[in-house]
Amino acid sequence: MSEAMNIHPGTTAAVAVHHDGHGHHQSFISKYIFSQDHKTISKQFLITGIIWAMIGGLFSVLFRLQLGFPDQSFPILETFFGHWAKGGHIQPEFYYALITMHGTILVFFVLTAGMSGTFANFLIPLQVGARDMASPFLNMLSYWFFFLASIIMLTSLFISTGPAAGGWTIYPPLSALGEASAGSIHGMDYWIISMAMFIVSSLLGGINYITTILNMRTRGMSMTRMPLTMWALLFTAILGVLSFPVLLSGVLLLFFDRNLGTSFYLSDIVVNGQILPNEGGSAILFQHLFWFLGHPEVYIIILPAMGIVSEILSVNSRKPIFGYMAMVGSLFAITILAFLVWAHHMFVTGLNPFLGSVFVLLTLLIAVPSAIKVFNWLTTIWRGNIRFTPATLFSIGFVSLFISGGLTGIFVGNSTIDIHIHDTMFIVAHFHIVMGVAAFFGMFSGLYHWFPKMFGRYMNNTLGYIHFWVTIVGAYLIFWPMHYQGLAGMPRRYLDKSGWASFNQFTELDKMITIVTIIVFAVQLMFVFNFFYSIFKGRKVNKLNPWGATTLEWTTPIRPGHGNWEGEIPEVHRWAYDYGKDGRDFIPQTEKIGENESKH
């Protein structure tokens, strides 16, 4: 097998040289573009996700400029965006387009497709001991549907009326009527078509992930011997496969309302004195359909991060994961509960208060499995022999963020409190900390950790440490103060709040948040630089198992080809967490149980 890196700029995939198990030569196209190798597909998802993250992140810098400096003109914006930023001021339509696209891109394209697409594809066959996914062909289609969705969404950014601008939650009537906003004239149709492609992509992916985990495990790999990453990705896929179709049905009806004159969501609407013909529709119906996906979606985003963090904390503190079965059980409980709490996003819609209280109860119940996980992570690293690699730090950062944001979850989960803080900056603070930033931390952690397996090289550690410290401090500086703004009643999604005297107290705070945002964004660019630089120039991996991990992916060659293992797929004899057992640093899963070995 050749050790040379074979990089082709201009494609989305940069891949280690391929070891062709069948001995025939593959063309460039089937190797790097229409590849059916799960590892290549994973990298395609990853790199597409990184591109999207930069776009989505840039959008947040732009609208933070508006929020931090509402009166100041930035002529450069006009240079780039023309009439959308007339006089160097972000125009209202532009602002709404920016926040809508920021949310859509980060929630769906980065933290769903980028996250699951990367780690499920990369890790599942490697960690359960399979040569590839159950259906490599569907897997390839999954990426290409995502690619198509990306192209359509990207195109919508450049059409003259602009992209969708009704918020990432695309509530009608705002999203249904062209009269409501420029983005709803055409941009919203692009959004719907793009998301339909996206949903097909995530279903094809999810179906494959589930089947591979349940059906393709190597000999000896019973379910309870799987690393927690596998359990997390399994439950993520189950959530996706069962909830995305409901969003599909919801946006399908929206598409008909927009283009064919149906009235699923519209009723008795007057625009400029003109009564629209729609009758009998219910905008609340859309919210139900949206949040039936929307809430599971937030767990689709966080569960992979939880799996990654469990694995990395255990490996890097050289201790078995604490409470393996409790971890699996809590993932299961979260998955079930995730389907039963969606209406906590709708406490102010006039929801029947009795029903509301049921949703409060179910919502607060999620705190139980969440807390179990947190305590187990803490006990895992407690008195461990911790190696503070960037991956470890990001995992610890994840736990910190998850605690911080989980606690505010208990605030918003109580309808009595939520009615006051709904649609304020408090919500923005809650979900960015618990989901947005935390999931990114899980992703970063996983990338630093599995980069050697993906590309046969290491990422630069110093840049990794800078990346971690600036990001964690920055994230708290950005989002913590938003709690106070929200409690003071400051609404989210408003272009300019300077008209309210009561919010003047936050003027300086908002400036600070914006400046920190710019710094944190710059550091993410540094991470992206580190990532690409290391693919070409990083220190080469020369050990099979650089982190001393027990799991199967480290038994493959340093640069595994299609099929992953050169000979037989190894058989598994033990669970994935034999660290520090019987005086040994770690025992690989492939090692037979010794005669006198103690139980764990």
Add this chain to the structure above:
Amino acid sequence: MDIVSTHQKQKMHPHKFVMWIAIGSIIMMFAGLTSAFIVKSNQTNWNPIDLPHEFWFSTAVILISSVTMQLAVRAFKQRAMTTYRRLLAFTLVLGLVFVTLQWFGFQNLWSQQITFSGGGAGQFLYIIFGLHALHVLGGVVALLVMFCKAFFGKTKLYSAVPVEVASIYWHFVDILWIYLLIFFLIIGG
């Protein structure tokens, strides 16, 4: 904790498993639509509809097609390839007849002024039945591919899995149709 070494058990073929999960997904989509239907049927301006008789004919057709599909699977397993091809073709044609009948049903409704405008069950009917018909068409395409393979491929090399996967799907769209029909009869009428 599972310490005992367990050998991989004889499992369902992954492609069949894929189909079952896909079916779960499709069910969720229709569950979304039919629950939206229930929510809306409690609103004002709700106009129930009577199902035109075309839908009864199409029901008969799709039921028969399920039987022929099943017979095709059996023929395949007995390696009675001529019978298999015939039954496959027959199923395929029945699928197309079903979709055509649905189309006539839509036209019938449309001519009764049940259109997209205003409120009511009609809008849902077009979308839900239409989406179901698309799924049947998807099955027809799959059958077409298998039919071509059966004609031009080397039959001996086949495993029964693709045929079985196709038949699972075909029975599923059949059962889904029955569910939708009953749903519209009870709640839409």
